Amino acid sequence: MSRTVRFAWQGFSLPITDDWRPAVISGTFREGYIRLEGDRESVIQVRWKSSKPVKALNKRVLEYFSQLERTAKRAKQALHSELDVIEEGLVEYHWHAGAKGYGRMWFDPEAKRVLFIERSGRGADSFKREARELFDQFESHTGERRPWSLLGLSLSLPSGYALSSYKLLSGRTTLHFKTRGAKLTAERWAFASQILSKHLLEDWAVSATGIKSKPMPDESGLKLSRGRKTALILHDDPNNQLLVLNAVHSAANEPQWDYFASI
Secondary structure (H helix, E strand, C coil): CCCEEEEEECCEEEEEECCCEEEEEEECCCEEEEEEECCCCCEEEEEEEECCCCCCHHHHHHHHHHHHHHHHHHCCCCCEEEEEEEECCEEEEEEECCEEEEEEEEEECCCCEEEEEEEEEECCCCCHHHHHHHHHCCEECCCCEEEEEECCEEEEEECCCEEEEEEEECCEEEEEEEECCEEEEEEEEECHHHHHHHCCHHHHHHHHHCCCCCCEEECCEEEEEECCEEEEEEEEHHHCEEEEEEEEECHHHCCCHHHECCC
């Protein structure tokens, strides 16, 4: 049975059930795009772009409608669309052809970004209420900490950390970050029970992190430290996963246990 979690990326988060999967992720905090896919051809799209305050967002939505209309014509379908200007800097819309979608576009003055979010799916499916809840529970995060959460890995990192690369494999999620004075790798390994049936946690920690020192119990898990290298390993038994923070850092940037977070 699916459960509700939050997907968090590049300074925003939104509620999804854990059976949604990222199909496309691109960009940086300044500009980017994600596409999440669920079952029954269900799609959530989010676009964002750094911007000065924008008043005429309806023009951008109308340009999007033009793209949808061209796609519909190629499929020999008629596009029906409607745009509603809620207030200055906030518009909502919906469209339908063979499929249908509900969307919102707005300017976020704190993040100084224009954001677009859309929930779409099959024309015969009913998800208007779900789309409304998605829009209303969407959050921007512009404070000292920034959440990152997908595929079982949830983090709360200082906002100075920027994502440099990532790798999403079956059973293993890896995110690489950097900030001034530190490089940090966060990993989630699934199937912890299988791993620990073959290896002691201490031995596995040394192998997984490459830090050849004796793991020491510390607060919530194991800690390895040697010179400017520090790793924290958490066995999340209820979710059958191993979580790892592995950093090369200055004295001021040693990784902390509260970098692991549930949002």
